[in-house]
Amino acid sequence: MADQVTQNQYVVTPPKEPLVSPKHNLTSITERLSSIVFTRTPKGWLVGFTFFFAVTMILLASIAWLFIKGVGIWGINTTVGWGFAIINFVWWIGIGHAGTLISAILLLLNQEWRNSINRLAEAMTLFAVVQAGMFPILHLGRPWLFYWLFPYPSPTGMWPQFRSALMWDVFAVSTYGTVSLIFWYTGLIPDLATMRDRAKHRISKLLYGIFALGWRGSARHWNNYQKAYLILAGLSTPLVVSVHSVVSLDFAQSLLPGWHTTIFPPYFVAGAIFAGFAMVLTIAIPLRSFYHLEDVITMRHIDAMAKFTLLTGLVVNYGYLTEAFTAWYSGEIYEQYFIYNRIVGPYWWAFASLILCNVLAPQALWFRKVRYNLPALFVVMMFVNIGMWLERFVIVVTSLHRDFLPSSWAMYAGTVWDWLTFIGTIGFFMTLMFLFIRVLPAIPMSEVKELIAEEKEPTEMTA
Amino acid sequence: MSTIITGPVYGIMAEFEDEHSLLHAAREAYKEGYRNMDAYSPIPVLGLPEAIGAPKSKVPLIVLIFGLTGAITGWLLQYWVTVIAYPLNVGGKPLVSWPMWVPIIFELMILFGAFSAFFGMLALNRLPEPYHPVFNVPGFERASQDRFFLCIEAKDPKFDRFYTREFLKSLGAVEVSDVAP
Numbered sequence: 001m002a003d004q005v006t007q008n009q010y011v012v013t014p015p016k017e018p019l020v021s022p023k024h025n026l027t028s029i030t031e032r033l034s035s036i037v038f039t040r041t042p043k044g045w046l047v048g049f050t051f052f053f054a055v056t057m058i059l060l061a062s063i064a065w066l067f068i069k070g071v072g073i074w075g076i077n078t079t080v081g082w083g084f085a086i087i088n089f090v091w092w093i094g095i096g097h098a099g100t101l102i103s104a105i106l107l108l109l110n111q112e113w114r115n116s117i118n119r120l121a122e123a124m125t126l127f128a129v130v131q132a133g134m135f136p137i138l139h140l141g142r143p144w145l146f147y148w149l150f151p152y153p154s155p156t157g158m159w160p161q162f163r164s165a166l167m168w169d170v171f172a173v174s175t176y177g178t179v180s181l182i183f184w185y186t187g188l189i190p191d192l193a194t195m196r197d198r199a200k201h202r203i204s205k206l207l208y209g210i211f212a213l214g215w216r217g218s219a220r221h222w223n224n225y226q227k228a229y230l231i232l233a234g235l236s237t238p239l240v241v242s243v244h245s246v247v248s249l250d251f252a253q254s255l256l257p258g259w260h261t262t263i264f265p266p267y268f269v270a271g272a273i274f275a276g277f278a279m280v281l282t283i284a285i286p287l288r289s290f291y292h293l294e295d296v297i298t299m300r301h302i303d304a305m306a307k308f309t310l311l312t313g314l315v316v317n318y319g320y321l322t323e324a325f326t327a328w329y330s331g332e333i334y335e336q337y338f339i340y341n342r343i344v345g346p347y348w349w350a351f352a353s354l355i356l357c358n359v360l361a362p363q364a365l366w367f368r369k370v371r372y373n374l375p376a377l378f379v380v381m382m383f384v385n386i387g388m389w390l391e392r393f394v395i396v397v398t399s400l401h402r403d404f405l406p407s408s409w410a411m412y413a414g415t416v417w418d419w420l421t422f423i424g425t426i427g428f429f430m431t432l433m434f435l436f437i438r439v440l441p442a443i444p445m446s447e448v449k450e451l452i453a454e455e456k457e458p459t460e461m462t463a
Numbered sequence: 464m465s466t467i468i469t470g471p472v473y474g475i476m477a478e479f480e481d482e483h484s485l486l487h488a489a490r491e492a493y494k495e496g497y498r499n500m501d502a503y504s505p506i507p508v509l510g511l512p513e514a515i516g517a518p519k520s521k522v523p524l525i526v527l528i529f530g531l532t533g534a535i536t537g538w539l540l541q542y543w544v545t546v547i548a549y550p551l552n553v554g555g556k557p558l559v560s561w562p563m564w565v566p567i568i569f570e571l572m573i574l575f576g577a578f579s580a581f582f583g584m585l586a587l588n589r590l591p592e593p594y595h596p597v598f599n600v601p602g603f604e605r606a607s608q609d610r611f612f613l614c615i616e617a618k619d620p621k622f623d624r625f626y627t628r629e630f631l632k633s634l635g636a637v638e639v640s641d642v643a644p
Contacts, residue, residue, distance in 0.1 A: 025609070026505065026506075026608070026609035027608070027609040030505075030608045030609055151540060151544055157549070158549060159544040159545075159548055159549040160544070161551065162541045162544065162545055162563065162564055162567060163545075163553065163560060163563040165566075167567070168566040168567060168570075171566070171567045171570040171571070172566065172570050175570040175571075175573055175574045178574060178577070178578075179573060179574065179577040182577050182578070182580075182581045183577070185581075186580075186581055186584070190505075190607065193607040194505070194607040194608055196607075197604035197605070197606075197607045197608060198604070198608065213585065213590045213591035213592070214590055214591050214592035214593060214594075214595060215590065215607070216503055216595060216597055216598070216606065216607075217503045217504050217505055217606050217607055218501045218502070218503055218588075219489075219501060219502040219503070219504065219508070219511040219512045219514075219515055219517060220501060220512060220515075220517045220588070221588045221590070222504070222507040222508075222511070222512065223512035223517050223520050224520045224521075224522050224583075224584045224587045224588055225507070225584055225588070226507050226520075227520040227522040227523060227584075228522045228526075228580045228581065228583065228584035231522060231523060231526050231576070231580045232577055232580050232581070235526075235530075235573050235576050235577050235580070236577075238569075238573070239570075239573045242566065242569055242570065242573075246566055249566075446505060446506055449505055449506045449609075450506045450507070453482060453506055
């Protein structure tokens with residue numbers, strides 16, 4: 001029997017460090033994880049929250065100014081019509097994708113290490129989609145008419161053009177946001193019940209109680225719940241692939257050299273997951289040390305995420321190579337010129353930094369020493385975060401600024417409002433993250449408890 | 464230790480220390496002939512729904528139906544808009560250019576499927592439910608934390624306030640309580 005157990009475990013994960021510190025049992029882990037919420041507000045939290053809340057106000061101010069003056073306050077011009085707004089949109093939506101990957105795809109693949117970080121990753125997805133969704137709307141010029149994007153019977157008698165990738169984008173992103181919310185909330189229900197049962201204060205008990213919907217952990221409920229959760233994971237998996245593929249089709253469906261290429265969908269999906277893992281680590285590393293979560297976010301989790309970053313990074317690097325190869329192999333002057341212009345043209349610095357951040361920096365992750373060194377890993381992840389933003393900058397700007405007709409060539413640079421809007425969304429994202437960590441269990445208690453039960457008695461549970 | 468109340472009861476609740484004792488108790492109770500019972504646990508316990516005789520979950524069927532409904536809705540919506548309501552001649556291409564509709568058909572399938580998975584699960588579980596008698600049991604708040612419970616309900620034909628209680632005690636329950644309705 002013992003042999004069989006080790007074999008089973010070997011198939012799932014090679015036996016190394018446990019995923020939850022073995023000193024924990026169900027009682028202590030509930031205590032431990034709910035205490036993150038049920039303590040007095042830590043000073044560090046207050047400082048961080050105040051800071052990012054202030055940055056969110058910058059976002060509101062920038063949007064207000066945009067509404068007053070129009071998109072003219074941005075750096076876009078008639079040649080480069082897609083500036084920061086689209087770069088930021090793709091960057092944010094990409095970041096969200098690792099959350100879905102961790103929570104859905106790794107669930108289906110039975111990668112149990114996902115259990116302690118999935119909630120965090122899902123929250124990140126949700127909040128990143130909020131930021132992403134704002135940009136195309138702000139970019140509309142008349143953002144208050146955004147509902148024209150949806151098919152509804154209107155007095156104008158006009159309907160959207162369903163053959164356009166931009167329309168697909170509306171459906172893909174809004175579906176993605178909705179499904180991410182449903183998935184996240186479904187996962188939260190049992191934990192909200194735990195919070196309800198542990199809350200001391202009357203009001204918090206009431207609020208957790210309302211959102212827990214009367215969950216009582218009945219076996220019949222778990223039966224339906226687990227099926228629903230698994231199906232949501234199964235639905236999210238193709239969804240996440242479709243969303244970034246559709247985003248890439250916004251580019252690829254055009255005829256512009258540098259955009260019109262078939263490698264875009266897989267290359268964008270890999271890039272999204274690459275960026276997302278970097279962002280999960282960027283958040284998880286400080287959070288882990290601030291709340292002393294070493295016993296549930298172990299080095300094994302960090303290591304696995306770093307490896308995923310490396311893997312997806314390599315796929316992205318392959319995408320860069322394919323892009324260049326296709327351009328050269330096409331024998332077409334416009335295609336060849338875009339890659340030449342990208343490397344040695346006026347935006348060479350963006351391309352060079354991109355190579356540094358996305359090709360060279362992640363190579364450090366080959367070394368166990370780097371993966372196990374948190375400050376070093378954090379630095380590499382910052383490189384990736386910046387690199388992925390630069391990638392979208394390079395794709396959007398260098399392709400647009402010199403297209404077929406030299407008389408229409410132009411240069412592009414973000415204005416101060418472009419930057420403030422972008423920085424503002426980072427502040428808004430972090431504000432939401434801070435609130436989430438403060439009021440909801442950021443580490444899923446019921447799923448970590450499942451891990452503990454499995455690690456303690458593998459025979460009964462994995463049978 | 465046990466709590467006994469006077470007056471009518473919803474059922475009798477036994478508390479166990481771990482999932483194995485609960486699973487064992489549920490199987491024994493089913494063998495004994497009890498059918499109206501439910502088990503409560505902080506984590507899903509493999510085999511427990513079957514042990515208490517819960518039917519197979521209908522969530523997959525619901526999602527299948529609604530997912531297909533979503534896909535058909537996507538097709539019909541785009542057909543109606545592009546062909547009937549607002550036909551646009553784009554370079555002489557056919558109006559029913561359905562391959563271009565696939566992304567939205569797909570997204571609507573996922574959207575409908577996800578909504579039906581969530582609301583279907585809630586409906587099958589009869590949630591949200593503001594009041595349920597099991598919460599009257601002292602110590603039941605641990606059912607969402609670290610304890611495992613089995614409740615044999617009074618509507619079960621075999622239910623007997625004395626014998627059922629003794630039966631549950633014999634299964635190794637750490638505590639047996641009456642559940643106020």
